[in-house]
Amino acid sequence: MKLGNLQLRIMRSLWERGEATARQITDDLSGGVPSTLSTVQTLLRKLETKGAVRHEQRERTFYFRPLIKEQDVARSAAQDLLARVYDNSLSGLLAHLLEDETVSAEELRDIKQLIEAREREMTK
Amino acid sequence: MKLGNLQLRIMRSLWERGEATARQITDDLSGGVPSTLSTVQTLLRKLETKGAVRHEQRERTFYFRPLIKEQDVARSAAQDLLARVYDNSLSGLLAHLLEDETVSAEELRDIKQLIEAREREMTK
DNA sequence: GAATGTAATTTACCATGGTAAATGAAAAAT
């Protein structure tokens, strides 16, 4: 499942809240680039058509829930980038990511450990 | 500069060739998902409007050249993914990338070396 | 009960990426 920018931010609100109304999501968005309630409602419909969310009506109001997992969306976006842009060259991608000066020592330690863990899985 | 899928494939042909006609690019594309000459011409125009390519006419034919660098496009796509989807968590992204079973031992070795090199830069 | 507020729904744009046929003009082949 491929999502646009605002779609992703809407999903993020839903993933955090578990369930949310269009109004609540609109409020969540107001911190960054704000969108009107109307826009959020439109996108929620489109997300529902795509099968990314579902809604349940209580009283007059729609309560939305995510149907797709954050991890799955992220994973497929990462795989897509790797394939489309880097021709599946992991080292090519990582080389670019490591160029960023703001990478912390902790991050480096963490990802090194990820790789070492993966190496251990390798031999099995 | 953000490029669509076909736009990227067209650029890739241009990056490899240095200079190419719409026809040559169309031929290059015929290996994967093919596109008609007409479509390629249309997209080349749009790429030119965006400033991604320029053309030069010789005889009757347009010869296109890339104006943007492959590395820059890749880099910005990677940064965009990292920020938009992973909230700038490098380890989060790498964790997903390493889940792919088809990662080779060589790739692992390569990226480990990238990280170690980056660690050495760190202390400076 | 009338006014106000709050929902969903409808409708209508715009931009971008992609698709390609149709047309016209020029070069190449016959």
Place this chain on the structure above:
DNA sequence: ATTTTTCATTTACCATGGTAAATTACATTC
């Protein structure tokens, strides 16, 4: 010289993401 090929250009779609006003329907408040 006529036909065929090969370009560029024009035109016209479609899908998706995003934007939002206008409308309608229902609650809440005064």
